[in-house]
Amino acid sequence: MAQPEQGPLGPEVESEKVQSALRLARAQLGELAQDGSSLAADLLAFQIALTEDAELTRPALVAIAAGEDAGRAWRGALDTEIDAYRRSGDEYFAQRAQDLVDLRDRVSSLIDGALTPPPPQEGSILVVDELTPSRFLEVDWKRYAGVVSSAGGITSHVAMLARARGVPMLIGPKVSSVDTDGGTPAILDAVLGVLILDPEPATFVSCAGRRRARAGNAAAALSAATAPAISANGVPVAVYLNVDDPGRLAAVSPDLCDGIGLTRTEFLFRAGEALPDEEAQLRIYRQLLDWAGGRPVTIRTLDAGGDKPIPGLTPEGEQNPFLGVRGLRLSLRRPEIFAVQLRALARAAPSGNLKVMVPMVTRPEELAAARMMMVREVEALTARGIAAAMPAFGMMVEVPAAALTAADFAADFLSIGTNDLLQYLAAAGRDRAELADLQDPLQPAMLAVIAQVAAAGRARGVEVSVCGEMAGLPHCVPALLKAGIRALSVAATAAPAVKAAIRAAET
Ligand code: PEP
Ligand code: MG
Numbered sequence: 001m002a003q004p005e006q007g008p009l010g011p012e013v014e015s016e017k018v019q020s021a022l023r024l025a026r027a028q029l030g031e032l033a034q035d036g037s038s039l040a041a042d043l044l045a046f047q048i049a050l051t052e053d054a055e056l057t058r059p060a061l062v063a064i065a066a067g068e069d070a071g072r073a074w075r076g077a078l079d080t081e082i083d084a085y086r087r088s089g090d091e092y093f094a095q096r097a098q099d100l101v102d103l104r105d106r107v108s109s110l111i112d113g114a115l116t117p118p119p120p121q122e123g124s125i126l127v128v129d130e131l132t133p134s135r136f137l138e139v140d141w142k143r144y145a146g147v148v149s150s151a152g153g154i155t156s157h158v159a160m161l162a163r164a165r166g167v168p169m170l171i172g173p174k175v176s177s178v179d180t181d182g183g184t185p186a187i188l189d190a191v192l193g194v195l196i197l198d199p200e201p202a203t204f205v206s207c208a209g210r211r212r213a214r215a216g217n218a219a220a221a222l223s224a225a226t227a228p229a230i231s232a233n234g235v236p237v238a239v240y241l242n243v244d245d246p247g248r249l250a251a252v253s254p255d256l257c258d259g260i261g262l263t264r265t266e267f268l269f270r271a272g273e274a275l276p277d278e279e280a281q282l283r284i285y286r287q288l289l290d291w292a293g294g295r296p297v298t299i300r301t302l303d304a305g306g307d308k309p310i311p312g313l314t315p316e317g318e319q320n321p322f323l324g325v326r327g328l329r330l331s332l333r334r335p336e337i338f339a340v341q342l343r344a345l346a347r348a349a350p351s352g353n354l355k356v357m358v359p360m361v362t363r364p365e366e367l368a369a370a371r372m373m374m375v376r377e378v379e380a381l382t383a384r385g386i387a388a389a390m391p392a393f394g395m396m397v398e399v400p401a402a403a404l405t406a407a408d409f410a411a412d413f414l415s416i417g418t419n420d421l422l423q424y425l426a427a428a429g430r431d432r433a434e435l436a437d438l439q440d441p442l443q444p445a446m447l448a449v450i451a452q453v454a455a456a457g458r459a460r461g462v463e464v465s466v467c468g469e470m471a472g473l474p475h476c477v478p479a480l481l482k483a484g485i486r487a488l489s490v491a492a493t494a495a496p497a498v499k500a501a502i503r504a505a506e507t
Helices: 011-035 038-051 054-065 070-087 091-112 133-138 157-164 177-181 201-224 246-251 278-292 328-333 335-351 364-383 400-404 418-426 433-438 444-460 474-482 492-504
Strands: 124-128 144-149 169-171 186-189 194-197 236-243 260-263 296-300 353-358 392-397 413-416 463-466 487-490
Touching: 011 038, 011 054, 011 070, 011 091, 038 091, 054 070, 070 091, 133 157, 144 186, 157 169, 157 492, 186 201, 201 492, 236 246, 236 463, 236 492, 246 278, 260 278, 260 487, 278 296, 278 335, 278 353, 296 392, 328 335, 328 364, 335 353, 335 364, 353 364, 353 413, 364 392, 392 400, 400 418, 400 444, 413 444, 418 444, 444 463, 474 492, 487 492
Parallel strands: 124 144, 144 169, 236 260, 236 487, 260 296, 296 353, 353 392, 392 413, 413 463, 463 487
Antiparallel strands: 186 194
């Protein structure tokens, strides 16, 4: 028999339902931020801040005072807000609408006391409209063969999480719920980029064959993973690792790589916590250097902003945060925070082969200002008798203006950030699945710019690596080598296949 619907229990009880659901949501998100990858923790910061935002909750409480029940009042308030975000015409707010949807659903189900859905049949494919970092971290991926998401982009941060954990993810196709609700057999091939619903038996057989062949390739790649990568015509190519979360390195052998090519230090800045002090940063930087055992370790200074806001640090209300005060622009405007990071890096430098890299550089003066700050910090520490050294000081090349004039920058090394470079070059946001045709990293404009940066590096005698997602795509490797690139920095999960692609390619 259907349960009679329970009406509102009075404004006090209904308001408390919203408030306690918000408290629970905050605790859940905080836990996810601790357990999951630090990259995701950074991305959860916004949702955690929303749970404390009285402005967001006020319309729901007003509706409750007028006699509405908690669930309807909350959903109504959030739907209005989500609509406003989406209609704002502002890229930043449109992106953040996804976080509001995530929070609306989490708090709604807590208000309703919704039961956790039964676990899916093993090997199921998760089909979602959009996937946020918090949802990603909650899923038990052992039960799923992969995920299909209508929204997102291959260089979005959720896609990076999926790649780092080896979860097959297909972005873009809209799948009707009629097709997916009833246990329809399906094949997801994220390498080919296809979802086949209700396949013919013959398709199953050919896909199983492809899978076996790939598994064979993967096993062979794994045994070759620790050998150096030398191209088919005998040119050595360095393969470095991208590190988003040093905690995950414990499971990775340093022999897999030639060092660390990119450490995203955004992981240091956790949701709702104070900025880490010099000692805390120093400990982590030394751990990275210890792990690498003398191999180079590239640590990127804070790249906050863009799609990685840090409440209280990054500017609020920017019309377009990807073009705003982010990366080095922000660090130079907040010297008191930047100096802490530079001091920790200067003190870590004597413990290994440290390279410091600054993000989002546009003009040579910005790099010079950052380098000058680093030199001053080293001098000040040394004057106080504290061990410190000036590390190699280089930069990300991810702004087209810097890419086209790379030879003018006094950098000790260059690393091309293809994720941002591509979005700025093609004027197509890295998180916009609907613009996938404009986001092909192999498009002629990208390859021309990459070749130009490689030539500038050769002329200056400095290494040019590629550390954006493009470097980890085996099918892009031949074009990168042809463009003159001799160092790639990739997710640890991608390293074996990238090395195999290098060995098969000619420079
Ligand atoms: C890039 O832009 O390619 C890059 C490596 O940096 P991030 O993805 O952190 O912006
Ligand atoms: Mg970038």
